[in-house]
Amino acid sequence: MNRLVGRGFQPITSLTKPDGTRWSVKEKLLLGLTPQDYMAVQMRNPFNWLLWLIYAIGLPVLVGRFIYGLGWATHGSYDYPWGLFLAWGLFTMVPLSASGFMMGTTVELFGRKDFKPIERLGLLNGLLGYLFAVMFLQVDLGQPWRLIYPMFVSLGPAAVLFLVAWHVATYLSCQVAELVPAYSEWMGLPKAKKAIKSIVLGLTVAGIILSTLHQGALGALFTYAPGKVHPLWYSSTFQWFLFLNSAIFAGLSMLIVVSTLSKWFLRWRCDDNFKQNLDQLTVGIAKGAALALITYLVLKIIAIAHDNKWEYLFTGWGQWYVFEIAVGVIVPLILYTRAVRNESASLARLSAFIAVFGIALNRLNTALITFNWKLYQEVPHWREVVIVITVYATYIVVYRAILARLPILYTWKERS
Amino acid sequence: MKKIDRRIFLKGGLAGGAALAATGTAATAKGAGTFNGYPNSMGVLVDLTKCVGCRTCEAACNKEQGLPAPDKPFNDTSVFDEVREGGQKRRTTEKAYTVVNRYDVEGREGGPVYRKFQCNHCQEPACLTSCFVNAYKKTPEGAVIYNPKVCVGCRTCMVACPFYVPAYAYSSATNPVVKKCIMCYDTRLKFGRPPACVEACPQEVMTFGKRTDLIKLGHERIKANPGKYVDHLYGETEVGGTSWMYLSDVPFEKVGFDTTLGNQPIISYVKDFLGMVPVVLTVWPALFTGFHLLANRKEAKKKEEENKG
Amino acid sequence: MGGRTRKVLGVTAMAALLSLAPHAGLAAGGPTTVELGTLSRLFAPVPFDHAKHTGLAGSCAECHHHTLGEAPVDPNCARCHRANQPAKSVACRECHPAERFGAEYLARLAANPQLYHTGKPGLKGAYHQKCLGCHRAMGGPSGCEDCHPMTEKGEAFYHTGKYAPAPHKGGHEE
Numbered sequence: 052m053n054r055l056v057g058r059g060f061q062p063i064t065s066l067t068k069p070d071g072t073r074w075s076v077k078e079k080l081l082l083g084l085t086p087q088d089y090m091a092v093q094m095r096n097p098f099n100w101l102l103w104l105i106y107a108i109g110l111p112v113l114v115g116r117f118i119y120g121l122g123w124a125t126h127g128s129y130d131y132p133w134g135l136f137l138a139w140g141l142f143t144m145v146p147l148s149a150s151g152f153m154m155g156t157t158v159e160l161f162g163r164k165d166f167k168p169i170e171r172l173g174l175l176n177g178l179l180g181y182l183f184a185v186m187f188l189q190v191d192l193g194q195p196w197r198l199i200y201p202m203f204v205s206l207g208p209a210a211v212l213f214l215v216a217w218h219v220a221t222y223l224s225c226q227v228a229e230l231v232p233a234y235s236e237w238m239g240l241p242k243a244k245k246a247i248k249s250i251v252l253g254l255t256v257a258g259i260i261l262s263t264l265h266q267g268a269l270g271a272l273f274t275y276a277p278g279k280v281h282p283l284w285y286s287s288t289f290q291w292f293l294f295l296n297s298a299i300f301a302g303l304s305m306l307i308v309v310s311t312l313s314k315w316f317l318r319w320r321c322d323d324n325f326k327q328n329l330d331q332l333t334v335g336i337a338k339g340a341a342l343a344l345i346t347y348l349v350l351k352i353i354a355i356a357h358d359n360k361w362e363y364l365f366t367g368w369g370q371w372y373v374f375e376i377a378v379g380v381i382v383p384l385i386l387y388t389r390a391v392r393n394e395s396a397s398l399a400r401l402s403a404f405i406a407v408f409g410i411a412l413n414r415l416n417t418a419l420i421t422f423n424w425k426l427y428q429e430v431p432h433w434r435e436v437v438i439v440i441t442v443y444a445t446y447i448v449v450y451r452a453i454l455a456r457l458p459i460l461y462t463w464k465e466r467s
Numbered sequence: 468m469k470k471i472d473r474r475i476f477l478k479g480g481l482a483g484g485a486a487l488a489a490t491g492t493a494a495t496a497k498g499a500g501t502f503n504g505y506p507n508s509m510g511v512l513v514d515l516t517k518c519v520g521c522r523t524c525e526a527a528c529n530k531e532q533g534l535p536a537p538d539k540p541f542n543d544t545s546v547f548d549e550v551r552e553g554g555q556k557r558r559t560t561e562k563a564y565t566v567v568n569r570y571d572v573e574g575r576e577g578g579p580v581y582r583k584f585q586c587n588h589c590q591e592p593a594c595l596t597s598c599f600v601n602a603y604k605k606t607p608e609g610a611v612i613y614n615p616k617v618c619v620g621c622r623t624c625m626v627a628c629p630f631y632v633p634a635y636a637y638s639s640a641t642n643p644v645v646k647k648c649i650m651c652y653d654t655r656l657k658f659g660r661p662p663a664c665v666e667a668c669p670q671e672v673m674t675f676g677k678r679t680d681l682i683k684l685g686h687e688r689i690k691a692n693p694g695k696y697v698d699h700l701y702g703e704t705e706v707g708g709t710s711w712m713y714l715s716d717v718p719f720e721k722v723g724f725d726t727t728l729g730n731q732p733i734i735s736y737v738k739d740f741l742g743m744v745p746v747v748l749t750v751w752p753a754l755f756t757g758f759h760l761l762a763n764r765k766e767a768k769k770k771e772e773e774n775k776g
Numbered sequence: 777m778g779g780r781t782r783k784v785l786g787v788t789a790m791a792a793l794l795s796l797a798p799h800a801g802l803a804a805g806g807p808t809t810v811e812l813g814t815l816s817r818l819f820a821p822v823p824f825d826h827a828k829h830t831g832l833a834g835s836c837a838e839c840h841h842h843t844l845g846e847a848p849v850d851p852n853c854a855r856c857h858r859a860n861q862p863a864k865s866v867a868c869r870e871c872h873p874a875e876r877f878g879a880e881y882l883a884r885l886a887a888n889p890q891l892y893h894t895g896k897p898g899l900k901g902a903y904h905q906k907c908l909g910c911h912r913a914m915g916g917p918s919g920c921e922d923c924h925p926m927t928e929k930g931e932a933f934y935h936t937g938k939y940a941p942a943p944h945k946g947g948h949e950e
Binding site for chain 1: 552553554555558559560593596597598599600601602614617618619620621622623625626627629631633634635636637638639640642643644725727728729733736737739740741743744747748751752755756758759762763
Binding site for chain 3: 517519521523526527529530536537538539540541542543577578658659660661665666668669670671674675676677680684687688691
């Protein structure tokens with residue numbers, strides 16, 4: 052597509068064609084290309100071939116999981132009830148999707164309108180991350196068809212997971228609502244956009260509450276397992292706040308990563324407003340991430356001091372812990388700080404990639420690697436890995452498809 | 468029904484709206500206090516020194532609960548040599564709600580120690596408090612039972628259980644649920660009868676009775692046999708107390724017990740977060756709306772100054 | 777011990793009495809064999825050689841505690857039972873209830889708060905703890921079927937013998 056646009060092709064950016072007639076939905080879906088051209092573009096993209104390969108292997112395995120059960124697809128055991136589906140799909144995806152409420156808060160609540168060009172990307176990153184976290188959950192649940200049970204059939208309101216379920220569900224609707232404007236512009240339904248605009252402050256505040264609670268709740272889930280999660284990754288008092296706090300820089304870093312990927316691979320879809328502001332916005336986001344990182348680092352140390360767990364630092368697990376903190380927290384903290392000082396967007400981008408890796412490491416450590424540290428190490432089944440890659444590939448496909456169409460990276464041209 | 472009171476308190480704290488949440492703050496503190504169990508609940512006292520490892524309890528459990536046929540006969544003692552991942556001994560599974568393991572304790576006269584293992588039926592069960600579909604119930608008789616019809620299969624109870632008891636029917640694709648010992652509630656306990664394993668045991672390793680009586684009995688037995696038992700009744704206080712309690716003549720950690728669990732029920736570790744929930748629900752809206760107004764005021768001021776300048 | 781000697785342990789007092797007759801002189805004040813069979817279900821009754829065990833035990837009180845009027849072996853028991861009158865019956869089941877944890881017995885325990893022997897084992901427990909305790913300590917036979925062969929009901933219960941799981945079927949994988 053980048054090449055096509057380079058040759059002068061104009062993707063759809065408004066409701067009407069240059070001659071004044073309206074674009075049909077089909078034309079909008081095809082980005083203004085003819086079906087033949089569209090197919091040709093898709094076939095030319097080597098990434099699509101990789102996706103086909105993933106689906107060729109992954110779809111049968113995914114189907115097999117529902118036919119033969121979790122015992123066939125995973126190494127889930129009586130000792131390790133949770134595997135990669137949740138460790139990656141839920142516990143890592145959700146903090147990486149915290150960008151939604153972060154950007155909503157920044158722009159709508161704190162009135163930082165200068166972040167507007169990247170707000171919708173932040174919201175979309177949030178929505179899709181949560182949506183696919185639910186997809187991963189559905190793959191992992193023994194009886195996914197009973198997903199609504201905690202909502203309507205049999206309620207266990209004293210459980211942390213109950214809170215996660217309700218808040219993720221309500222927050223998902225909240226995020227859908229926040230993205231209605233983008234959809235209404237694209238579909239030409241101005242009323243919907245107006246309706247959302249009138250309640251946007253309420254939605255944003257709701258988003259903060261729900262995010263605070265369920266990001267924290269994901270951490271609190273592990274407080275149920277005081278003897279199972281390694282003490283260095285466990286804190287009865289701070290676990291929920293550590294998860295919430297790290298979700299802030301995780302979400303911001305993921306937003307930088309996604310915006311960077313968009314800038315590289317979806318350049319044709321980014322308008323000048325996005326492209327020209329991106330570097331400056333990236334540095335702005337880096338500032339926020341650096342603040343969250345330093346808070347997190349201090350809190351991590353306080354958590355160890357609070358329970359007097361220093362001795363664990365001098366064990367093998369302690370070295371692993373120090374590695375996680377060094378690579379996942381201190382390095383990005385230094386890089387972000389330098390990036391802010393030198394106003395270097397590229398340094399901030401490098402830091403963002405490292406921070407995303409760091410947060411994934413932290414969540415995998417808590418949920419899978421240090422879990423049952425007194426027993427033995429669980430190694431996920433290859434089918435489990437294949438399914439995770441397949442679902443994640445679907446996440447990327449949907450993400451890319453929406454970015455290519457809805458006015459997320461570009462501003463819709465309204466002619467009224 | 469008394470159990471529900473506690474849940475309603477927490478319900479107020481967690482699920483309630485902003486209005487409910489204000490009262491929920493105070494109520495959570497009460498709701499999260501220690502629950503000392505139902506006064507007349509039953510329990511089982513297991514005297515490890517008496518067990519000879521005949522596995523009759525396993526057979527009785529299998530029959531009573533209608534579990535699938537075992538892989539090996541129940542009088543086959545070669546199962547004691549089985550080793551699972553990480554060098555672990557056998558544990559409860561979807562097909563076996565109780566298992567006996569053999570522990571060779573160095574320097575012990577009278578050979579190895581055999582330990583029967585099953586759900587300990589906590590006073591404040593971690594599985595119950597972590598279940599988001601409220602599938603679990605602590606009955607006034609003392610059993611921790613569950614309703615498999617509402618189990619979604621999230622397996623949080625397995626993560627939460629400090630004793631690694633609940634198993635999961637991983638082999639089933641259509642109806643996988645959590646499975647564990649229910650103290651024969653449906654067929655026996657409800658009618659005042661002891662669990663099948665207790666009745667079947669030839670050695671009367673297990674004593675069935677009121678939990679409060681069993682605690683006395685356990686301490687009496689320790690006292691009446693000076694030097695024989697470790698002076699501790701495992702389960703009297705562990706994780707808030709359990710309906711099943713144990714006497715041993717060797718240190719408990721040598722025969723597969725986790726002695727690092729502490730005396731707080733598992734839910735107490737989650738209280739810090741649960742207490743925060745109503746605070747966030749009530750304070751955040753005001754706080755952030757306030758931030759919004761502040762931010763806007765600054766902006767408005769700026770505009771004013773710009774206009775002047 | 778005098779004339780009050782015809783004491784029975786199990787249910788089949790008749791059998792015991794009959795078998796006692798020829799050996800009356802040998803078994804000093806006790807039956808020669810006793811069939812222990814009241815609880816028989818998974819295992820056949822135990823043909824208990826009482827005469828042989830009286831010789832091995834040294835003291836009747838080793839098994840009969842204080843019921844024969846002898847001083848009990850355990851000093852803790854002796855505190856109260858030193859100078860006991862012989863009991864009317866010395867059969868195990870006389871004191872050790874078959875339904876140890878039945879509601880009826882538990883209610884009796886609860887109704888008598890002054891009762892000292894609240895932890896007294898039931899009949900099955902008493903048999904096994906006494907017999908097996910000694911057998912294991914003395915190196916006697918201690919396998920289940922050394923004393924009582926398994927019945928067919930027992931084989932079904934333990935999934936053994938005729939009812940053993942097929943060797944190739946047993947795997948964990950489904």
